[in-house]
Amino acid sequence: MRSQRRIRVRNSIATKLLRVVFSLYLVIAVAVTVAHMVMEYRYQRSNISHDLEDIQKTFERGLAIDMWHLNEESLRSRVEGMLEIPVIVGVKIKNANGADVAVGGVIAHGDVVGIVGQRVDLLGLSPEETEIGEDERYTLGVFMHRFPIVYAHEEETRQLGEATIYSNTSVIYRRVKLGFLLLVINAVVKTAALWVIFLWFSTFLLRRPLAALAAATENVSLENLDSFRVRIETSGRNELKVLEESFNSMIGNLHQSLCERKHAEEAMRQSEQQYRSLVQNIPGLVYRCKLKTPWRVEQMSEGALDLCGYPASSFLEGGLDYGDLVLPDDMPVVKRAVEAGVAAHQPYGVEYRIRHRQGSVRFVNEQGRAIYDEHGKPLWLEGVILDITERKRVEEEMGRLRLLLKNMIDSMPSSLVAVDAEGRVTHWNRKAEEVTGVSLEEAEGQPLAKVFPALEVQLAQVREAIRQRETKSAEKVESYTNGERRLSDVMVYPLVSNGVEGAVIRVDDVTERVHLEEMMIQSEKMMSVGGLAAGMAHEINNPLSGILQNIQVVLDRLSTDLPANVDAARDVGIDLAVLSAYMDRRKIIDMLESVRKSGERAARIVENMLSFSRKGDANVIPHDLGELLDKTVELAGSDYDLKKKYDFKQIEIVREYAPDLPEVPCEATKIQQVFLNLLKNGAQAMAEPADPTKPPRFILRTLREGDMARIEVEDSGPGVSEDVRKRLFEPFFTTKEVGTGLGLSVSYFIVTENHGGTMVVESTLGQGAKFVIRLPLQRGT
């Protein structure tokens, strides 16, 4: 390196400069010298011409005299003398006839110049004498001076001839020779001195400082820019100083700009790193690709590996196309979405499935757009693709869960109604739809009272539940749907989660259950009565037996019919007839009769109570219910107690017996007891008619109801109130002044417990009552 940097003197700028300068200098010097020499030459030549004229003056008189006098000798010597003059190289003299009379030295005949020997002949020289030999020709430049030879005699002048004197350049050269030499020497010496001096000083002043600068610059590097300074050894403020300053300034600038550039680069690098990290950290695949399928990828983030199992390089270099991963079924959708977005200059978004490298199917969401040039021509696509498989799975799971929850609440036997804080329905289940006949869509957003009128009375509770955040409940809430009385349990659960205000109302129709409960209670009561009766029947029956038997014996012994009475009366001396009259008057017999009646009634009560105790069904055999009813009607007609109050025969009996009803297994006497009870009750009820225009009438119906036989005993009496209806089958419950309060309850017990049937009463006050008995057609377990 260093050796290459070292500059040979020959190649130095100084040398080159010198060379150029000296070349020019030399040219100029030579030109000036030559000019000097030419002028010198011309000057000498003109000097010579003057000399030749001077020579003319010197010799013209002599020559004229000689010629005039024809003095050949003198002429000869004179020519000889002329040739002796250094300036003259040749002489030619012509006479008036033009013939040469004397020649010598270098002369010219026309164009030919040459040397001839000295000849003189006043008569004229022959041409042969003056001829210039071939080898005497002269090449140097010759010049001449010609003058006439005139002889002046008295006032008369005569031209005798003409003389020509020749000189040539060699004469001039001889004169200027030394001057020329000095000139050349002068020039050469000056030039050489200048050369050396220039070289020497240029070395000190230019070459060395520059070499130092060059050496110094070699040490400049990016590392020492901040501290590096070049120093050039020179004096004064000259170009080198300026160069040094410039160079240092340049280094300074360089350093500064380098620093700036470093900062910029650092900033750039950071920025790029951040950008790269940002792009790489985007959960998904960031891409740039071609417009057309299969969307050859131009740029792609490493998210590709996660998304589809292939590294980005597979797409960028490996020849893999993203389009190949899209499931064929979804391809048209993706294509359409992308093309539509590109055409409309709108971002596009599309969800579809791709095949992961490991074979699994992934759901992805792609958001992208086309990039256009200034003419609106699309160039490429850019966008991001996110894996939404998990989201899809969650969505599916949520959908499934929602369905499950809906199924769950729909499968609830209760009506479930969700309301907001204003009491508007936000949701309800299938049961609520069934109960109200209003679909969820119709009910949504409607006030509760409007779509679920049965809950109107519960609105206050709903509000309270929401306000107090407490569960509220109400049991056996009454409502009427289509005129039918229904009972519901209503629970109001406030929704306590944050951000949700409202309540869920659960409505259970408990009408059937309440009925059942009522029946259970009846049965239990009866069973306990039955158990009690069985336990005490013996204890009561014995004293009752004593009472009744003794009354009978007492009455017997007071009668006049018995012979023993007559005998005894006679023995004690009284008249039986008188005694009888006395007892009649004092109503003793009546009282004894009433004791007997009371005893009998007590006996009947015990007997009825005993029928509450369950007994075997030994006497269960199939019976025609119509026949049993008819027999009972007959029996009722002859009932002693009944007869006393009204005539059963006045009651109209309407029979509506189903012809297809099979015989029903039952205990005939017990069922008849039931029917008799009902007829007696009805007859008694109709005996005090609420509506005189309504004739007393029984409607007796039998019909088949599935696997049950249904028997209805409907009267046209005053009916019963709801309160009474509820308690009608209760033991010892009675509305009659005279009555055990056991008739209906015994009937109920016989039907439900002994026969496995049901017994209900339907009644509206003032509209009569209808007892409905259902007995199973098959005697089951």
Add this chain to the structure above:
Amino acid sequence: MSSPQVRVLVVDDELSVRISLAGYLEDRGFAVLSGESAEEALELLAANPLDVAIVDIRLPGMDGNALIPKAAEIQPALKFLIYTGSVDYRLPGFLADTGIGSEHVFRKPLSDLSVIAEAVRQLSRQG
């Protein structure tokens, strides 16, 4: 009273039942003995020939069911009626075998004792 008097034994621990039944039957011409327990009844049977016994079942000591076979041992011709206050009384098999039927079982209380008198008469006629 052309026919010989029918002799009846009434066994009942309830005094009012016993005396009223005995009184009723006496009034109708029966010869009546009465005892308040099975043991007393057996004593009476040992000493007196009788035609019909009306037996209560629930008795102090030996009950009516046990009394009947013992009484029959003493007087094989004796006929029996059962008159009980027990509602769940069922005629035991060993008694049914001796010819006692459900028609010979009466339940207390009877508002009219004539049914018993009639039954006694029928049994006595069977001899």
